[in-house]
Amino acid sequence: MEPATGKRSFLRKILVRALFICVFIFLLRFAYVVTIRGGSCDAADFCFFSAPENLNFAGSGAVRIGASSVVVDSVGSSSSSALRDLWTSKEWRKSVDYYSAIFQDLITEGYLSPQSKALCIETVSGQDVFALKEVGVLDAIGISKKKYPPLVVSGQAFRQPFEENTFDFEFSGAGGLDRSVRPLDFASEVARTLKPEGFLVVHTASVKDMYSFNTFLGLFNCCTLVRSRDFGGPDSSMPSIREIVLKKESGKILSHGAPKKPGGTSVNKCSVPGYKHELIRKAEPLITEEPLKPWLTLKRNIKNVKYLPSMADISFKQRYVYVDVGARSYGSSIGSWFKKQYPKQNKTFEIYAIEADKSFHHEYKTRKGVTLLPYAAWVKNESLFFEINRDPGHKGEPGGRGMGRIQPVQSSTNFVGDIDKIRGFDFAHWLKNAVSENDFVVMKMDVEGTEFHLIPRLFETGAICLIDEIFLECHYNRWQRCCPGERTSKYQKTYSQCLELFTSLRESGVLVHQWW
Known part of the structure; x- marks a missing residue:
C-alpha cells in the first residue's frame, strides 16, 4: 500500500502547487486592475468578487477600490460601454491620480475631509469627482454642460442647480474659471452654494501677476485668502498652475484706504490698490x-x-x-x-x-x-x-x-x-x-x-x-x-x-x- 499512498501524496502536491500558481496569476491580474485600470474590472480581468468598501491600496495615490467599483457598476446600460472605455483608459487614470494626490494634500491640511459634501465645478468628464470618491469623499458631485451620470450632473458654474449653503467644499480645476465668460456670476454662485466656513479651491493658469491675482480675489469678496501656491499642471500643455484656497466667511466686508486727487487733497471715495x-x-x-x-x-x-x-x-x-x-x-x-x-x-x-x-x-x-x-x-x-x-x-x-x-x-x-x-x-x-x-x-x-x-x-x-x-x-x-x-x-x-x-x-x- 505504500506505493499508492506515495502516489496520492505526489498528486496532492501537484494540485496544491497548481492552485498556488492560479492564485498567484489571479492576484497578479488583480494588482494590474488596481494600479493600471483604477480598480474597475470585468470578466476579462478575472474579477470574481468585489473588494471591501474600506480596502485601500497605496501607490501613486491612495485608491479606494470599493468606491470606484460602485461608480463603474452604477453606469446605465445605454452609456456603459463608452464610459467604461473612458474610465479605464490610461489618460483617465493619470488624471485621476493627479487629482487624488491634490485632494490628499487638502485632506492633510484640513481643507477637505471624508465627511465633506463636495462639488467639482465645470469638470471635464468627472475625473476630479472620481478622485474625490477614491480618497474617501463619497458625497461628491460635479456639474458640467454635459452630464456624466452618476458622477456629473448637467449645470453651469454661474447657475448651479443647488440650494444655498449646500457644500462644505467646492473645487474648480484648471481652465474652469479661466474659460468663464461670466466670472463675477461664477463667484456669486460659489458664495451662494458654499456653506459658511466652507472652502473653495481654484486651479488657474491665468493668475501670473499681482494685478490678475488681486482681480481674482476681488471676485470673491465673500471669502478670505487662506493660501496660494504654484505647481506643475496635469500635462505638458499646462506646465504651471496656481492653486488658491479661499474660506467663506459670513458678513465679510472689504475695506481700503483713501486716495488723493492731484494737489494732495484726501478723497474718501475709493482707493487705488x-x-x-x-x-x-x-x-x-x-x-x-x-x-x-x-x-x-x-x-x-x-x-x-x-x-x-x-x-x-x-x-x-x-x-x-x-x-x-x-x-x-x-x-x-x-x-x-x-x-x-x-x-x-x-x-x-x-x-x-x-x-x-x-x-x-x-x-x-x-x-x-x-x-x-x-x-x-x-x-x-x-x-x-x-x-x-x-x-x-x-x-x-x-x-x-x-x-x-x-x-x-x-x-x-x-x-x-x-x-x-x-x-x-x-x-x-x-x-x-x-x-x-x-x-x-x-x-x-x-x-x-x-x-x-x-x-x-x-x-x-x-x-x-x-x-x-x-x-x-x-x-x-x-x-x-x-x-x-x-x-x-x-x-x-x-x-x-x-x-x-x-x-x-x-x-x-x-x-x-x-x-x-
Whole structure:
C-alpha cells in the first residue's frame, strides 16, 4: 500500500502547487486592475468578487477600490460601454491620480475631509469627482454642460442647480474659471452654494501677476485668502498652475484706504490698490522736457508705451470697455489705434465714443459695436458753447474741421471760430453708472483743455478708481508750427502744468500715458 499512498501524496502536491500558481496569476491580474485600470474590472480581468468598501491600496495615490467599483457598476446600460472605455483608459487614470494626490494634500491640511459634501465645478468628464470618491469623499458631485451620470450632473458654474449653503467644499480645476465668460456670476454662485466656513479651491493658469491675482480675489469678496501656491499642471500643455484656497466667511466686508486727487487733497471715495503702483513703476517714463514737435514725439514714444495688458493678465474681469472721450471721427483713434494696436488678450471690448461735434455723428450709425454719446463730457449737466475750429490741415480731419473747445453758456469766451450750442453731461456720474469695479476700463481723453476740469471731478467722485488705464492728451500753449518763436493763445496752461498733472496722476496710482 505504500506505493499508492506515495502516489496520492505526489498528486496532492501537484494540485496544491497548481492552485498556488492560479492564485498567484489571479492576484497578479488583480494588482494590474488596481494600479493600471483604477480598480474597475470585468470578466476579462478575472474579477470574481468585489473588494471591501474600506480596502485601500497605496501607490501613486491612495485608491479606494470599493468606491470606484460602485461608480463603474452604477453606469446605465445605454452609456456603459463608452464610459467604461473612458474610465479605464490610461489618460483617465493619470488624471485621476493627479487629482487624488491634490485632494490628499487638502485632506492633510484640513481643507477637505471624508465627511465633506463636495462639488467639482465645470469638470471635464468627472475625473476630479472620481478622485474625490477614491480618497474617501463619497458625497461628491460635479456639474458640467454635459452630464456624466452618476458622477456629473448637467449645470453651469454661474447657475448651479443647488440650494444655498449646500457644500462644505467646492473645487474648480484648471481652465474652469479661466474659460468663464461670466466670472463675477461664477463667484456669486460659489458664495451662494458654499456653506459658511466652507472652502473653495481654484486651479488657474491665468493668475501670473499681482494685478490678475488681486482681480481674482476681488471676485470673491465673500471669502478670505487662506493660501496660494504654484505647481506643475496635469500635462505638458499646462506646465504651471496656481492653486488658491479661499474660506467663506459670513458678513465679510472689504475695506481700503483713501486716495488723493492731484494737489494732495484726501478723497474718501475709493482707493487705488498698491499693486497698481507696481505697474506704474514698470510703465514708460514721462517726457519731462517739452517736445518741440509733439506729433513726431508721439510717433516715437508710442513704441515705448507699456500697455497694461502687456504687463499683466486681464482675465477675471466681468466686462471690457473702451471709452473714447473726444472721439471725433471713427478712424481718428478707435479704428486707427485702439482696434489695431491696443493688446486686448482676445477679449471683446464694448466701445463708447463721446463726441459733441455733429459733423462726425453720421458715420457712427454704421459702426457696429460702438455706442455714440453725442454730447460733451463735462462736470455737470448743462448747456455749453462749442467752438468749431476751421483748419484745413489740422490732423487731416475731413472737411477741414479741427478740434473744438467748450465753455458754459453763461461764461465769457474768447472763441474765434464758429460756435454751436450743445449739451454737456456729468461725465464722472455717467461713468459710475456705466461701469463697475469688476470691469476692465481703458480710456482715451482728448478734450481740448477740459481735462483740467474732468480729472479733478473724477477724483472728487471716486470715478477715477474705475479706470484701469488712461491715454491723456494735455493741452498747453505749445509752439505754433506756422510762426516759430510764438506760442498759441488758445490754451492758457503750460507744459509744466501738464507734466504736473501726469505726475500727480501716477503718484495717485493711475496708469496714465502721455498722448498728443
